Amino acid sequence: MANGLPNPPAALLTAATARSLLDSVDAFLFDCDGVIWKGDELIEGVPETLDLLRNMGKKLVFVTNNSRKSRRQYSKKFKALGVEVAEEEIFTSSFAAAMFLKLNNFSPEKKVYVVGEDGILEELRLAGFEGFGGPEDGKKNILLEANFYFEHDKSVGAVIVGLDQYFNYYKMQYASLCIRENPGCLFIATNRDPTGHMTSTQEWPGAGTMVAAVSCSVQKEPIVVGKPSSFLMDFLLKSFNLETSRMCMVGDRLDTDILFGQNTGCKTLLVLSGVTTLPELQDGSNSIHPDHYTNSVYDLVGLLQQ
Amino acid sequence: MANGLPNPPAALLTAATARSLLDSVDAFLFDCDGVIWKGDELIEGVPETLDLLRNMGKKLVFVTNNSRKSRRQYSKKFKALGVEVAEEEIFTSSFAAAMFLKLNNFSPEKKVYVVGEDGILEELRLAGFEGFGGPEDGKKNILLEANFYFEHDKSVGAVIVGLDQYFNYYKMQYASLCIRENPGCLFIATNRDPTGHMTSTQEWPGAGTMVAAVSCSVQKEPIVVGKPSSFLMDFLLKSFNLETSRMCMVGDRLDTDILFGQNTGCKTLLVLSGVTTLPELQDGSNSIHPDHYTNSVYDLVGLLQQ
Known part of the structure; x- marks a missing residue:
């Protein structure tokens, strides 16, 4: 083409x-x-x-x-499967998300909220950025009750959404508030794949499903890096x-x-x-x-x- | 118009x-x-x-x-707020979903998987249908590990997706498998509102976000009843x-x-x-x-x- x-x-x-x-x-x-x-x-x-x-x-x-692992973790996976592949030969969407911030001079003073797994958090750390959310926030619940007010960190300058088996309503609202209320906050998607073979036996919902949910909530399209x-x-x-x-x-x-x-x-x-x-x-x-x-x-x- | x-x-x-x-x-x-x-x-x-x-x-x-409550529960809410409104005067999207099944001669032999809250489960019960999933499945986790196989009930003939503060990856995969693999399984959305004032102080992600996620996973559009x-x-x-x-x-x-x-x-x-x-x-x-x-x-x- x-x-x-x-x-x-x-x-x-x-x-x-x-x-x-x-x-x-x-x-x-x-x-x-x-x-x-x-x-x-x-x-x-x-x-x-x-x-x-x-x-x-x-x-x-x-x-x-697949953003669930970092380049280092993928290199280990290759090795475990009996194939020698160097970290430098691997390009993951988690790495791409961190590199997107780096190349766009994202301030290391700002934080990054992650709807995703460890791979994204590790790549952010290696690139010198402070990420939070991730699997940790998968344990958090909210109570949709009268007068409950959901606070969010005003210093979040980017939200990265990737595949997240710990996806929940808490993270969706956290991400939405950052994107909607923090001026200039970036909305980055690792990718929009609807499904993937996360196990060898079945297809599972892909990062596209988390991206679709957050995108619907904020009524905005993300920057896709994968x-x-x-x-x-x-x-x-x-x-x-x-x-x-x-x-x-x-x-x-x-x-x-x-x-x-x-x-x-x-x-x-x-x-x-x-x-x-x-x-x-x-x-x-x-x-x-x-x-x-x-x-x-x-x-x-x-x-x-x- | x-x-x-x-x-x-x-x-x-x-x-x-x-x-x-x-x-x-x-x-x-x-x-x-x-x-x-x-x-x-x-x-x-x-x-x-x-x-x-x-x-x-x-x-x-x-x-x-809002599908979180049934007609009976909404009537109670009106009363608690000091307004007398009869159940019969209230039309919720949870009731609409149950009535959609009824009017389309959905077999009571088949089950209904619910990505949503108690309102949908109660309206299904009142209409004579067996629903499951709901808040209960909000506690369930999956482990995205090698050779893990996710089973689903082959007798599910409809999936209803509504607002769900207990939304998670487990329910998304359960709903996806039913819609994709059970022949003729209906995919019903209570509504597609992106947000709503679920509390008086803030906007929260609406049913549209759960619908967007499931719809992305199965690559299919739902029947909307609200x-x-x-x-x-x-x-x-x-x-x-x-x-x-x-x-x-x-x-x-x-x-x-x-x-x-x-x-x-x-x-x-x-x-x-x-x-x-x-x-x-x-x-x-x-x-x-x-x-x-x-x-x-x-x-x-x-x-x-x-």
Whole structure:
């Protein structure tokens, strides 16, 4: 879509197109959930595929909208699953949120209220900002009773909303009051994914559900820093001195991963190992067409060795 | 708007227009929050106004999108505030949700999952349906861990989402699984108000925020039974044998109360005792124009006695 023309329907990856894809890119951007793993289970053939690409001199970057962990925590998860990935190769939406504040000269004197989990709090801390809320506020209740007045901290200058399994009415009101009443308070969403494979067996409500609730309450749209927004890509390009025309985005979700790749001028490869099925990809109502599709990243190994 | 033409800008209610309004209607529909009370405080002059209208032979109906209480509980609240209102005169969105199931021949063999409070559960019980979830499930947690599998009841045939101060991730996933996986499961919203004066001192997130979260998770729009949907009005007209052209809707919110009145062909009176301010009403961006506006319902007493 980089040239403004609609992409033709996606083609199944073949030995010939796989080789030509490899020749035309220097870097692969991988989504994690549904591409590398499902919940806490590694998808088959991932270590072999990553090894092959590294041996061919390709730069690998791992991009996830899941904000529950920090980069350090994701690096640990990769290791536990038997894959060596450096912190610097990982871009999470929690990290993106902290970097957004940094690049926009957010004052370290101001606080950040977090509707989300530890990943966001840790990335804020590492970037020198004071965050609060998070899992701690998941234990707090309010009593919707006569004359109860809910106080909030007037020094909050940004609210970050991400996936939050401890989401509750208390946090929704806290976030709403900060956004509505603190002058200039930023409303940042890590991403708007409606669902995700938070466990390997089922789909769960994604960050998009918390964002929808807070956005409805304050009647305002957030700044989105994760996929498919271009903020994450711009930051990544600067960090690695890469060009999007020489990159391939590999993902399992059309409306975040593939759209993100296309919005930013990357080549795109959809894998069917996550949320998108072949009938969904080929359905007439789908307007997002990746350059190629294949069952899973492991297919690259087979196709490139033919 | 009953004739399809845009309404002219709202006119301040005067002694002459108040008298002509009274002559032209047989019934008054009152929104409660911001019109009759704010949180748990009665708005000044309400008992006198209701007495005057009753003495003039007008039928009074009280319509609220707040689903936290049942009709019986609201009747008690009126009494506690010193106003006699019969259960039969009260139409809540919790009652509307139960009546929607009844009128659509929902099988009493099926269960109803409730993201909401006691009002919905009580109205379901009175209508002969088995509801569960509600405040009880507000205490439940899930652990988003590897291989955790979240079970749900396959006999749930409807999910009702209303205002829920005990909203959490558990309920969001429970509701999502029922709507997504139980064939034909209905997704009903009591209303979509983004906020409400749940206490007299502050605005709080409304049912719209819970509806937005669940709707995002299942990627589906709900059936709305409260204002401004016409279901509640159709039901009310049948119950009282009334005609909308001889009714006046009195409310404090443009996008629910006034729109509801206009959608259904009522005359409309906006009071400024709730969420809408005069600058908001008169702002160029506002496209919802009530027939009349005044500060509060008590003005009727003064104007009609001039």
